[in-house]
Amino acid sequence: MLRSLEIRDMLIIDHLSLEFQAGLNVLTGETGAGKSILLDSLGFVLGWRGRAELVRSGAKQGEVTACFEIPSGHNAQKVLDEAGIPYSDEELILRRVNSADGRKTAWINDRRASGEVLRALSETLVELHGQHDDRGLLNPRGHRKMLDAYGGLESKVAKTSEAWRALSAAQKTLLAEEAHLADLREEEDFLRHSVEELDALGPVAGEEAELDTRRRQLQAATRVADDVTKARDAIGGQGAEALIVNALRWLEDSATQLDGAFDRGIEALTRALNELSEGQSEIESALDGLRFNPGELEDCEERLFAIRALARKHGVLADDLAAHADELRKRLEALDQGAGNIGTLKRALEEAQAAYEDAANALSAARKAAAKKLDAAMAKELAPLKMERAVFETQFNEIDGGPEGSDDVVFTVATNPGAPSGALNKIASGGELSRFLLALKVCLTSGTKGITMIFDEIDRGVGGATADAVGRRLAALAAEGQVLVVTHSPQVAALGGHHWRVEKRIQDGSTLSTVVPLAAEDRVDEVARMLSGDRITNEARAAAKTLLAG
Secondary structure (H helix, E strand, O other), X not given: OEEXXXXXXXXXXXXXXXXXXXXXXXXXXXXXXXXXXXXXXXXXXXXXXXXXXXXXXXXXXXXXXXXXXXXXXOOHHHHHHHHOOOOOOOEEEEEEEEEOOOOEEEEEOOEEEOHHHHHHHXXXXXXXXXXXXOOOOOOHHHHHHHHHHHHOOHHHHHHHHHHHHHHHHHHHHHHHHHHHHHHHHHOHHHHHHHHHHHHHHOOXXXXXXXXXXXXXXXXXXXXXXHHHHHXXXXXXXXXXXXXXXXXXXXXXXXXXXXXXXXXXXXXXXXXXXXXXXXXXXXXXXXXXXXXXXXXXXXXXXXXXXXXXXXXXXXXXXXXXXXXXXXXXXXXXXXXXXXXXXHHHHHHHHHHHHXXXXXXXXXXXXXXXXXXXXXXXXXXXXXXXXOOOOOEEEEEEEEEEEEOOEEEEEEEEEEOOOOOOOEEHHHHOOHHHHHHHXXXXXXXXXXXXXXXXXXXXXXXXXXXXXXXXXXXXXXXXXXXXXXXXXEOOOHHHHHOOOEEEEEEEEEEOOEEEEEEEEOOHHHHHHHHHHHHHOOOOOHHHHHHHHHXXXX
């Protein structure tokens, strides 16, 4: 609920402070007095896009402050939470400044805020309606959402949106799997040949290093084996060993004749012969290690080169060939299983499609039931507004499915039975349109609380009993909340619970606009002025008192 509005240096307002109340608040005044400036100023502090030049001539800046009462659980609190702006459960203060050079700065509860946040807040705080209401009831793009709110269909809309997301995800998964399977089919021959080739080779991680080491050993063994054999032969039974044995035999024969002269030499040669035997044994052992199958080197090299060739072919390290083979095998298995996977995904898509259609059909049926209820409620509302022959109808057009179902909803009217129906703003005249909008607003906001509704000359083009009916519907609407009405109709003004008169005056050569709260006697004169014009007669005052008496 809008509690107060303070305006400084905006257009032709120097300083204005207004205190609003619950119920029906009416603003009256002569044409050009500045009633629209109040709405422009309120729209400015709410972040609405409007006039480019708002600062009063000669002022450095214009400023508007609005104070709203927001009870606990109000929708505005969600916007504030998302913006990270602190608030109390009772008061919300918006302030916006427009400098003379066009810069605009806004605060919410003394916290800097963007115009985007202001506009998001405004949707939870204020609704503006008039004959040119292209942002609200006259905009067909919002009719479906209005009907859903009227019918309390939010849970069904949410269920349909959830089913749509599931359907979209199933479609996306199937398309991705089909594309992946198509890619696999294009490389099927390569995959089968590669897996067959890798399986035939059977590479093992670390095998390349082992083969390379063994190859080097075999190559080295081939080169040194001949020399080692020669060394063995040089110290063997046909070489050094034979010579030492002969030397010992000759010395031992001579030693018997020389009485031990060669004993020490014989001992040394005996030790040498033992060492020579040990060396010969070690050489033989080494030769045993160098002996290999002549074809082993060839086999080793062949496998080593095959592993390296496959690694180059597949662009991986030799040690990664086994893992790469597993990956190719998995892709081949995916290809072989692809038809089955596609079938499973198609069944899942069919189930998601069926679930979405069930949710969308249930939502559509609920919308049509709500539409019948709304059409009937509109018929009841139009009768008191002297439009009992008019027909309001909620029309449905089937559209491609989406997150909010498959219904296109448009509010249409026919001003007389049998006349063609059409969109509100294309069929109804100015006065008729005002009444249609008022009746529709009464129906749509039944039970709605916590929002301020503003009607800008919605009673234009009607008078007499019809204007009285419009005023009574506005009063009924205001009984559940707060309504601000800018009006030229004395019948509407007389039904207001709170009344302000917008006046224009000349001060120091400048034209200024002000707003005056009216007491009971002042209301009589203002309603009389609205009835008779500039010259207020006793008859006009009497008529005004009758209107004010209800």
